[in-house]
Amino acid sequence: MLRLGSLAALVAIWAIGAHFAGPQMLPSPLVVGRLMLHDTLTGELPRQMLITLFRVAVAFSIAMVLGSALGIAMGRHAAFDRVADPWVVVLLNLPALVIIVLAYIWAGLTETAAISAVALNKLPNAAVTLREGARALDRSLDDMAAVFDLSPWERQRHVVLPQLAPYFAAATRSGLSLVWKIVLVVELLGRPNGIGFELGTAFQLFDVARILAYGLAFVAVMLVIESFIVRPFEAHAARWRVPRD
């Protein structure tokens, strides 16, 4: 209830600001809402949204799979950690824009370059999070698995992965918000479609209503993903954390 009230207050402040700033600088919530509805009905907004979401999904999946594997290996093997850590530090501190621009220069303005650039930006983030998870693995559970002769698959599935679930959830949460922002930049700089491309076009036309309509629509979709996928996953992963009787 408090959250809804806070959101309503934000819209009210926006409406008041729009009244004083004028429709060119800051269109009212009603105008932006109408445009959002119009572009949804014509199919343009959903089409651009799906293109962007596809890029988010592919880049996010690649980054999570490779980053997690890298992070777990680093957390489990100190020698490998010492070798890979400098690479991860370089990637972590390299500005996203540099990676994107270099990817476009080296691989052309292609889908592969765009998705690789996004994945490469997210990968070290996932690796560092999962490395912490792997370092925190309970050794006594490893010993138990060894003594009772659990198969490698059983050890991963039942002993290791559940311990890493909170770290996967953290990496997913931070990763999604990071990836979709970078995807918009990638689209703005070098793709002929997607929400980022639409925002770039609107910027050139000084179409603030469109910028807000597409931007907010995307935020809404990401909130839905957060509420209906990420949070339920977190709740499922933590279902055993029940209070004592």
Place this chain on the structure above:
Amino acid sequence: MRRAGGCRVTEPALNVAIAAKSYAAPGKSQRLVLRDLRFTVQPGERVAVVGPSGCGKTTLMRLIAGLDRTFEGRVTRPGAGGRLAMVFQEPALLPWRTVEDNIALVHPALDAGALGRLYDALGLAGHRRQFPGQLSLGLARRVALMRAFAVNPGLLLLDEPFVSLDEAMATRLRAELAGILAAGGVTTLLVTHDLDEAVELCSRVLLLSGQPATLAEDVALQHGAMSRAGLREDLIRRIARLGHAT
């Protein structure tokens, strides 16, 4: 079982011949922990390894369990005739699995009826669907014992299984365990610094002494001839002669 010269010779359930085991704590040089440690455990025998804290008892247990293979010597289980099971100092239960799912994970060798009787014997029948986080430490240790017995072990390793339990709980659990061990004839190796535990659960005590630790004395407990208090006193005298306290 094999035959030698017409006689039936029973292979030992456990054959330990450790020439040397060194250990390096982080940032420190190598330290010899165990030296020239040799003993056997016969099938059905219950043996306690007793020694002062920090003398290398848990290290010895890890070598026997195969959790650490960096040592000179050999540990074999020629006549164990079944799987290895271990009860650790910590219950080592998977907190995201219920009690019965923790048991199921280790692929129990017992059938459902025998498992049910074990649940009853250990007072866990009403806790099968609970998660370890909902259990007291005493109950969690019972689950760890249950898991070990569920695989119908050929050799059971107990590494201070009642440590950090209050005295009343430890006494009760020890008595229950003694009953189950006696009934099942499970070959058992117990590591402990608690002489009551050693006397109540075992028929033989190996006294470790020195640094690096080595086998100082191999004592057969004459349960029929002496009371538990007498056996305990006898062990205390022997330990005092060795120059350390447990």
